[in-house]
Structure formats: C-alpha cells, structure tokens
Amino acid sequence: MAFLEIDHVDKIFGTNHVLKAISLDVEQHQVVTLIGGSGSGKSTLLRCVNALEEVDGGEIRLDGDRVSGRGVDVDALRREVGIVFQSFNLFPHMTVLQNVTLAPIKVLRLTRGLAEERGIALLKRIGLDAKANEYPDRLSGGQQQRVAIVRAMAMEPRLLLLDEITSALDPELVAEVLNIVRDLAEQGMTMMLATHEMSFAREVSSKVCFLHEGVIHEEGPPEQIFGNPQKERTRAFLQRIIDAGRL
Template sequence: MSFIELVGLHKSYGDHTVLQGIDLQVEQHQVVTLIGASGSGKSTLLRCINALEPIDGGEIHIDGDVVSGPGVNVDSLRRRVGMVFQSFNLFPHMTVLDNIAIGPIKLQGIRPDVARERARSLLERVNLGNRADYYPDQLSGGQQQRVAIVRTLAMEPKAVLLDEITSALDPELVAEVLNIVRELAADGMTMMLATHEMHFAREVSDLVVFLEQGRLLEKGPPEQVFGDPIEPRTREFLRQIVEAGRL
C-alpha cells in the first residue's frame, strides 16, 4: 500500500470548488512535486493532507490508516507527516534552538536536554550550528526557512510536505533552501512539494503532478511531463514557463 493515498478528494470554500476528485498515491521514499498555475489547488491539497483544512469528500490514507473525517487524531497525524510553509512561522520571542526543540519537548515528551541536542545536530547539518542562540529576526530569509525545515525534521516525521517554501525568498537565497531539500531527497525522505521552481522540480522529482483548476490533469515522471506532456493544457502551461525563462 502507498504511504500517502488520496481517494476522490474534494474541497470547496462555499460555492468555489478547489479540489475536484483528486486520486493520488505517494510511495515511501518518493518525491512528488505539484505544479500548476496559482490557484490550481496545490497548497490546499497539502493543507488537507496535514489536516489544516477539512475535506468535503473522499479519504486520505497515511501508512494504511484513514486520517480524514471525524475522530482523527491530528497530533498523531502531524507526528508522522510534517509540513513546511511559505512563511517561516517561527516564534519571534524564542531562539533558533528553542524554536526547534519545543515541538519534541511538548508533543513527544522528549527530555529538554535530548531535544536541544537533537536540534543542535540538525542545525549543524544545515550549516546553522553557529546560529543556535540567535532570534529569528537576526537571520536572513533563507536562514529562517532552513530553521523551519529543521524544526519539522526535529519531529522525525516519516514524510514532509513543503508548500512553496522558496516563494517568500529573494532569488539569491533560494538555492540554499533547495539544497537542503536535495539532501533530504537523497536520504530517502518521502516528500510532497508544491513549487514554481521548475528546474528544481525536474531534477529532484520521482513523480510530477500537474493540477489545473482543482483537477489532477496529468502525472508522470519528470522527463515525460516536462519533455513530452500529454495534455494540451500541460503543454500550454510549460510553454509559458519556458517563455518566462523559468525552465
């Protein structure tokens, strides 16, 4: 069975339908990238998987368990599936180290000294070991986003969802964040990411999913979707991306 499985997923806001019957399987250690125009449903799809948005129809399965609908243990779900957002969402009054350690301490009952040691080790991994005692406003945007990724990894999730994690960054800071994601992919982390970084999507993905107005219009390996897309709308979207110099 797939690690993440979406079955007939529907989501609406009032009369506006955002997701229309999404069926998708994500295998363990697979990197699945969601592409599509703004408003196509990429972020909403990720937020539904992490139970940040209730769904209106269908089911979400994580590692064989149904994690949608009433009675779901949201804390248990989020221990297995972490999420990194466009905005860094760091606590401004806490140091970098405490931002990372608080989750394992509060949600997993990890001893504070153990949680902080784990946090220091992860910060070293992303070349931020010398920033442990800084506050978020003393860091660049790229550094803050790397801390946000580390904060998610500190919970030791089995999968990570990444929602446009470079969209709030200056162009020169994008590479340092994407390098962390490359390393996670190389280490076998199961990931779903929504991104407008098409070069990166082509490089790192096992499966590329094109969403259009809330529908899963096309999916396949990156060489097929980017090199020889089947659907006319996929071809048109990628043509515009090429003309804009982003692929």
Template structure:
C-alpha cells in the same frame, strides 16, 4: 496499497470547489512535485494531508490508516506528517533553538537536553549551528526557511510537505534552501512538494503532478511531463514557464 493515498478527495469552501476528486498515491521514499498556476489547488492539497483543512469527500490514508474525517487524532497525524510553509512562521520571541525544541519537548515528551542535542545536530547539517541562540529577525530569509525545515525534521516525520518554500525568498537565497531539500530526498525521506522551481522538480522528483483548477490533469516522471506533456493545458503552462526563463 500505497504509503500515502488521497482517494477522490474533494475540498470546498461554500460553493467554491478547490479540489475535485483528487486521487494521488505516493510510495515511501518518493519525491512528488506538484506544479501548476497559482490557485490551482496545490497548497490546499498539502493542507488537507496535514489536517489543516477538512475535506468534504473521499479520504486520505497513511499506511492504510484513515487520517481524514471525523474523529482523526490530529496531534498523532502531525507527528507523522510535517509541513513547511512559504512564510517561515517562526516564533519571533524564541531563539532558533527554542523554536526547534518546543514541539519535540511538549508534543513528543522528549527530554529537553536530548531535544537540544538533536536540534544542534540538525542545525549543523544545514550550516546554522552557530545561530542556535539567535532570534528569527537576526537571520536572513534563507536562514529562517532552513530553520523552519529543521523544526519540521525535529519531529522525525514520516512525510514532509513543502508548500512553495522558496517563493518568499530572494533569488540568491533559493539555492541554499533547495540544497537542503535535495539532501533530504537523497536520504530517502518521503516528500510532497508544491513548487514553482521547475528545474529543481525536473532534477529531484520521482513524479511530477500538474494541477489545473482543482484537478490532476497529468502526472508522470519528470522527463515525460517536461519533455512530452500530453495535455494542452500542461503544454501551455510549460510554454509560459520557458518564456519566463524558469525551465
């Protein structure tokens, strides 16, 4: 049994089926990159794993525990599975340090001094310890996204979900955020990442998953997906990416 499993997962909004019997197995310490055109279901898939969306079919399991459906303890799930969004979602009225320590103190019951010490250690890791007392509107977009990643890491998640975390950033800020993800991957954190950064996926991913209209059409190691894709839809998608100079 895999560390994280999606088994025949179906997600619908009324008559609109967004995920169609998705089956995806992720081993511990793997980095899985989800690719595909906008609207293919990448973000919805991540939101289902974190319990932000309820599913209409199948199940999601974390270390064999069912974490989808009726009666799931969502607080317990989100202690194990962190998520970072493309919009930073920092609380504007709180400092960087307050943003990061809020959940560890309130949800995990960590002593405030210990939570702050951990937060400062994590901020130093991403080069932002000097910004602990700053407010979000005093930071660049890249800095805010790094803070959002630190906020997720402060909960010590077993799995980190990254939802297009560079899409709202100016091109010059993308590299600084991806450098953090590269370090986390090197540390062995299990990461499930929706991304349009194909070169990054090619470099970092253990496996690349191509979604099209709510289906997994193809998955495999980066060299196979980017080098010799089997499916015509994958080939067409990658041709557009190459034409746009993004691979």
C-alpha cells in the same frame, strides 16, 4: 497499498470547488511534486494531507489508516506528517534552538537536554548551529526557511510537505534552501512539494503532477511531464514558464 493514498478528495470553500475528486498515491521514499498555476489547488491539497484543512469528500490514508474526516487524532497525524510554509512561520519570541526543540519537548516528551542535543545536530547539518541562540528576526529569509525545515524534521516525520517554500525568498537565497531539500531527497525522505522551481522539480521528483482547477490534469515521471507532456494544458502551462525564462 501506497504509503499515502489520496482518494477522491473534495474541498469546497463556499461556492469555490478547490479540489475536485483528486486521487494521488505517494510511495515511501518518493518525492512527488505538484506544479500548476496559482489557485490550482496545490497548497490546499498539501494542507488537507496535514489536516490543516478538513476534506469535504473522499478520504486520505496514511500507511493504510484513514487520517481525514471525523474521529481522527489530528495531533497524532501531524506527528507523522510535517509541513513547511511559504512564509516560514518561525516563532518570533523563541530562539532558533527553542523553535526547533519546542515540539520534541512538548509533543514527543523528550528531555530538554536530549531535544537540544538533537536540535544542535540538525542545525549543524545545515550549517546554522552558530545561530542557535539568535532570534529569527536576526536571520536572513533563506536561513529562516532552513530553520523551519529543521524544525519540521526535528519531529522525525515520515512524510514532509513543502508548500512553495522558496516563493517568498530573494532569488540568491533560493539555492541554499533547495540544497537542503535535495539532501533530504537523497536520504530517502518521503516528500510532497508544491513549487514553481521547475528545474528543481525536474531534478528531484520521482513523480510530477500538473494541477489545473482542482484536478490532476497529468501526472508522470519528470522526464515525461517536462520533456514530452501529453496534454494541451500542460504544454501551455510549461510554455508560459519557459517564456518567463524560468525553465
């Protein structure tokens, strides 16, 4: 039994069949990367895992418990599964530290003192403790995204979802964000990420899945997917990435 089991999950938006009976297992301490063109269903799959989207068929199990469908305590699920978005979505009316401590205080019921202590410690690890009392609009995109990662990590989730977290960043800011993800991977954080950063995916992933039109077309270790792809579509996709100079 895998830590996270995605079992024949369907997702339909109106007439648009976005996910078609997708199955995928994630073991603890694994980093699973979803690659594929836009509209292939990467983000939707991540959002289903976090119950930000309801699944229309199949089910998702976390540690053996069903976490999709009716009767599931989504708030409890989201305490275990964090997500970081492409557009950061920091709370603009709160300082960096307030962003990081809001959920620990309100959801985990930590005291303010303890939550702030932990928040500062986390911010220190990413070198942003000096910005603790700044508002997000005073930070660069890269700094904002690093804070967003810390905000998710402050809940001490068992699984972290990263939804194209560098796609909205200027190129020179991408590295500082990826470095944090690399650190998390080295510390054994279980992660699922959707990304267009192929070389990064190759470096950190335990498993890479190529999605095309709502189906996992090919999955395997990064060496196989990037070095010796078996399927025609995977090869064509990677060729386009190489032609664009991104691999």
